[in-house]
Amino acid sequence: GKADIGLVGLGTMGAALALNIAEKGHDIAVWNRTPSVTRDFHAGAGALADRIVPTETLEELVAALQPPRAIMLMVPAGAPVDQQIAALRPLLEADDLIIDAGNADFHDTERRARAAAEAGHPYLGIGVSGGEEGARHGPAIMGGGPRPAWDRVAHILTAIAADYQGTPCATWMGEGGAGHFVKTVHNGIEYADMQMIAEAYGAMRDGLGMPPAAIAEVFARWNDGPLQSYLIEISATVSAATDPATGQPMLDVILDRAGQKGTGRWTAIEAQHLAAPVPAIEAAVAARNLSARLAERQVGAGIFGAPQPLAPEALGIDQLEQALIAGKVLCYAQGFGLLAMASEAYGWDLPMAGIARVWRAGCIIRSAMLNDMAAALEDAPARNLIFAPDFSARLQTALPGLRATVATGASAGLPLPALAAGLGWFDTMRSARTTANLIQAQRDFFGAHGFERVDGGGSGQHGPWAGHGMG
């Protein structure tokens, strides 16, 4: 018999996905640019080796597959994906399906999907979240491309996906680059969620002078409450860990310079393209960029001094927990708002509640709150999450803690950029009259851009300052 699916790229993610697919009972043919990797992979597959067909040329890979074929690419995003499509396409028949399962820029996926459609070939771009562990035992999968193509492989993708109480975390998001767009925003939210947790850690470490072991206990306690999530759970674990080399708390020996592979930045860029306000996510991206400027920050500390420690009564751990609850709601509301604007602009009809559901298991941002967000978005997919009664109520309860945290942090010089940005977005969102009237007056003064009046009359009206502007 021939294999059900093919896979190109046996790196960290590809190897884990191939084993997952084989384990769920599907025969899979695999190919890797470096053939020795394929041989080693097959040799190390144990009992699953029977379901894996190692191949050393793309021709062999194609010949090993049951038509109509489906081949998944798990290679680095960018040029390698285009190279593999160009190498495979001449070997394939018209209705053979190529699936890019890497972290593609959705613009690339849109371009590749268009080219495939024009040539009469099916093409899918799917976002796979959960790292190596997720890929091996159950990732969250966000699919995009023609629905019939998705339906052809959905039984395999749902079989390998994470399971949330009987519901597989694999969902078709829409045409073209919809799946990769949703994956990108997932990562943008992940940046903000991580940054806000790191800010709470900073308030405990630098504000309240707590050692990592005590901070670990706080995170562990929070993980039993409304903040229950994978990111809080691992924050507790890493805070409790000890460096085997020095015996010091592990966190204390890790340099404060954070890496990134760019998906958070893409979220911020796409949000700006769409004029979608996502300041908490932008602040989290900026915080990683600031973290990279270690030498400059050391100069800053020398000139301006470190943040002042807080008196123990200045900020309670409960207030900090409330700050994180509010911050989390606000950053998800921003992320879902971006998704809603993209859905409209790109004509995707994204399943907003379905997105919240697919993120409940398998992926890095999985959390208890996502189940409630799914329920809230089910009612009214296009509504701002903070206007859903359940989340309005949570915010009313948690906002005093967020305000106290941001205010105390600002007084002491503790940096809380994502929490503060989330709050700024919220306080603008609840302003029936902002100060953009002054912006409009300024724009009209220096550039004769015109404005609308509160008492009507349409756009293009001017103030009594003709001739004073810079032109």
Ligand code: NDP
């Ligand atoms: P790895 O670096 O572990 O593996 C890369 C694989 O791609 C290798 O098999 C490599 O083959 C192959 N490859 C590299 N360049 C080319 C090329 N030009 N042509 C053909 N094959 C090539 O990457 P990952 O498995 O970590 O990542 C793969 C994709 O998954 C990326 O898009 C990544 O962003 C995404 N992803 C990664 C996650 C993670 O946690 N690591 C999580 C979610 C998505 P060779 O052995 O010959 O070098």
